[in-house]
Amino acid sequence: MLFDIITIFPEMFSGIIQQSILKRAQEKGLVRIRIHNLRDFTSDKHRKIDDAPYGGGPGMVFKAEPLCRAIRAVSQEGLEAKKIYLSPEGDLFCHQMAKELAQESHLILVCGHYEGIDQRVRDTLIDREISIGDYVLSGGELPAMVVVDAVVRLIPGVLGSEESLEVESFSDYLLDYPQYTRPRSFEGREVPEVLLSGHHERIRKWRRKQSLLRTSQRRPDLFKKAILSAEDIELLKDP
Numbered sequence: 355m356l357f358d359i360i361t362i363f364p365e366m367f368s369g370i371i372q373q374s375i376l377k378r379a380q381e382k383g384l385v386r387i388r389i390h391n392l393r394d395f396t397s398d399k400h401r402k403i404d405d406a407p408y409g410g411g412p413g414m415v416f417k418a419e420p421l422c423r424a425i426r427a428v429s430q431e432g433l434e435a436k437k438i439y440l441s442p443e444g445d446l447f448c449h450q451m452a453k454e455l456a457q458e459s460h461l462i463l464v465c466g467h468y469e470g471i472d473q474r475v476r477d478t479l480i481d482r483e484i485s486i487g488d489y490v491l492s493g494g495e496l497p498a499m500v501v502v503d504a505v506v507r508l509i510p511g512v513l514g515s516e517e518s519l520e521v522e523s524f525s526d527y528l529l530d531y532p533q534y535t536r537p538r539s540f541e542g543r544e545v546p547e548v549l550l551s552g553h554h555e556r557i558r559k560w561r562r563k564q565s566l567l568r569t570s571q572r573r574p575d576l577f578k579k580a581i582l583s584a585e586d587i588e589l590l591k592d593p
């Protein structure tokens with residue numbers, strides 16, 4: 355999959371795309387990530403890419419001309435790029451959306467700043483607007499990193515076999531179970547005995563119950579989407 359990220363702060367991405375899962379995915383040839391400085395696409399001699407909003411008001415708005423030039427330049431023929439604008443007005447990002455995006459061959463992520471981008475770009479070139487949450491950030495770069503990370507993890511071959519099982523666990527709308535590691539006792543708090551038992555079936559059931567309880571208590575909105583098995587119902591009956 356090819357990611358093209360259009361931003362006025364390209365250096366924000368240099369760290370994340372050379373680390374961890376994104377680095378590994380690129381080394382495996384499963385993912386390509388290209389970062390584009392929007393200022394390289396303006397004809398303005400001062401590399402200006404924004405201007406005051408018509409109608410007055412605070413802040414600045416990204417101009418349509420450099421943005422459209424940038425998006426068209428990185429849209430390669432035949433790859434059918436999906437063009438995404440990160441914005442609080444977008445659809446709330448979730449696992450299901452990440453799974454859909456992981457099916458694409460080419461994603462173009464447009465990162466705004468200030469008051470956002472000229473509406474005519476959103477009306478003509480943007481295919482989908484995505485929000486990572488109901489709060490206002492200073493730019494679209496962090497949301498773009500969130501989307502890239504969540505999508506790349508779902509591309510077949512990126513995660514190892516064990517890690518990919520972890521991804522599957524969330525796809526049933528349940529939160530993860532509690533995790534523990536050495537030492538067994540820390541500041542007087544012990545690791546649950548069942549996890550030390552070596553009894554895999556008991557451990558599996560304990561973990562499943564913890565996921566069910568945690569989700570029902572913390573995220574009833576997710577819990578009502580979860581499809582519970584007969585075993586799940588039994589596990590929830592036990593005190």
Ligand code: 4FV
Binds near residue numbers: 468491
């Ligand atoms: C945002 C969000 C977000 C708003 C003004 C960038 C900023 C500036 N993007 N999910 N929440 N964007 O706050 O995606 O243009």
